[in-house]
Amino acid sequence: MEKQEYITKAEALLMHTYNRYQLVLDKGEGVYLYDTDGKSYLDFAAGIAVFALGYGNEKYNKALKEQIDKLLHTSNLYYNVPAVNAAEKFTKASGMDRVFFTNSGTEAIEGAVKLARKYYYKKHGRADSEIISMEHSFHGRSLGALSVTGQPKYREAFEPLIGGTVFAEFNNLESVMNQVNERTCAILVEPVQGEGGLFPAKEAFLKGLRALCDQKDILLIFDEIQCGMGRTGTMFAYEAYGVKPDIIASAKALGCGVPVGAFGAVEKAANAFLPGDHGTTYGGNPFATAAVNKVFELYEEMNLLTHVKEVSDYLEHALDTLKQKYSIITDRRGKGLMQGLEFKCTVNDIILKAMDKGLIIISAGANVLRFVPPLIITKEQIDDMTAVLESILLENS
Numbered sequence: 424m425e426k427q428e429y430i431t432k433a434e435a436l437l438m439h440t441y442n443r444y445q446l447v448l449d450k451g452e453g454v455y456l457y458d459t460d461g462k463s464y465l466d467f468a469a470g471i472a473v474f475a476l477g478y479g480n481e482k483y484n485k486a487l488k489e490q491i492d493k494l495l496h497t498s499n500l501y502y503n504v505p506a507v508n509a510a511e512k513f514t515k516a517s518g519m520d521r522v523f524f525t526n527s528g529t530e531a532i533e534g535a536v537k538l539a540r541k542y543y544y545k546k547h548g549r550a551d552s553e554i555i556s557m558e559h560s561f562h563g564r565s566l567g568a569l570s571v572t573g574q575p576k577y578r579e580a581f582e583p584l585i586g587g588t589v590f591a592e593f594n595n596l597e598s599v600m601n602q603v604n605e606r607t608c609a610i611l612v613e614p615v616q617g618e619g620g621l622f623p624a625k626e627a628f629l630k631g632l633r634a635l636c637d638q639k640d641i642l643l644i645f646d647e648i649q650c651g652m653g654r655t656g657t658m659f660a661y662e663a664y665g666v667k668p669d670i671i672a673s674a675k676a677l678g679c680g681v682p683v684g685a686f687g688a689v690e691k692a693a694n695a696f697l698p699g700d701h702g703t704t705y706g707g708n709p710f711a712t713a714a715v716n717k718v719f720e721l722y723e724e725m726n727l728l729t730h731v732k733e734v735s736d737y738l739e740h741a742l743d744t745l746k747q748k749y750s751i752i753t754d755r756r757g758k759g760l761m762q763g764l765e766f767k768c769t770v771n772d773i774i775l776k777a778m779d780k781g782l783i784i785i786s787a788g789a790n791v792l793r794f795v796p797p798l799i800i801t802k803e804q805i806d807d808m809t810a811v812l813e814s815i816l817l818e819n820s
């Protein structure tokens with residue numbers, strides 16, 4: 424089939440929830456993707472911050488193939504070895520005491536919200552809790568996660584959403600304090616806002632939230648679905664802030680391509696869940712957790728966190744240089760390999776031109792370019808990316 428035939432068919436058969444780019448991707452190798460015509464693309468999107476290890480990592484693929492031959496799925500009514508190993512690795516890496524594996528990020532948020540509500544219910548015997556979430560945040564597309572997502576454009580058509588959710592201004596402690604009352608059960612925040620435009624939290628803000636939560640026995644939930652798993656240079660972004668949450672949500676790079684998410688919690692919060700309170704058929708199955716295990720093993724083996732720290736300084740500097748040279752760029756912000764360039768104009772045109780020149784980048788909102796490459800990206804490949812970007816900026820200026 425020709426590329427155009429695939430596209431026509433896709434537009435006829437798939438629900439039209441995306442305006443897709445005219446690309447039919449066929450295979451991946453390292454940090455490169457190939458379309459059905461064999462054209463190669465340097466990938467600075469990584470399937471939206473997913474493919475940390477790059478495409479086609481041999482050890483990762485081998486681990487998955489072995490697990491497929493052994494046991495793909497068994498229900499959570501029984502124990503399985505990969506899930507236990509993955510639980511050990513996840514709790515150790517995240518500093519949490521217990522974990523629940525899900526199939527996606529949005530489900531990790533659903534579980535975190537349910538756990539916070541149950542913690543409050545257990546304590547007060549009342550089901551009237553409230554969660555404070557942040558404006559411009561993004562937490563997923565299922566109804567519970569949408570309810571705590573602070574962007575009206577995603578929510579509007581789907582009201583009424585779940586109740587007991589209020590919003591405060593990100594990086595404004597006073598705004599959060601103004602929303603706290605005796606019914607507040609949790610505060611939910613992304614340490615680095617992703618979809619909202621690559622805004623890192625200020626250290627004083629997270630520290631202030633931690634103190635507030637400690638004082639009032641409110642659970643602090645970090646959504647590290649995008650910023651976690653090494654993306655900002657530490658396994659979880661909170662480590663660099665020195666602020667530990669009570670509940671953490673993870674997904675995206677957790678499976679590096681296999682759909683898996685997780686929410687972990689410290690003992691006092693985790694204990695609120697009793698048998699029957701939460702469940703999932705696929706969540707934490709042997710295949711998904713075999714992926715999680717291999718991901719954690721390879722991060723260590725490849726010394727990936729050290730690499731991320733090294734190359735992210737380089738990426739920051741390269742993007743800062745572009746900003747200095749081109750007045751159409753108004754801001755560079757982010758943390759580690761999670762960077763954004765804000766433009767005076769919308770960025771879709773730049774994205775299309777980049778694609779033409781063999782570079783895949785994505786946006787975060789209308790006027791921010793988002794850089795979330797595979798964590799194995801090298802300085803040389805960063806140079807290749809900036810060269811393409813600069814050639815586009817030169818044409819435009």
Ligand SMILES: *Cc1c(COP(=O)(O)O)cnc(C)c1O
Nearest residue numbers: 527528529561562563617648649
């Ligand atoms: C992607 C994302 C989600 C949703 O994850 P899905 O796997 O798409 O459901 C939630 N929160 C943040 C911060 C994300 O980046």
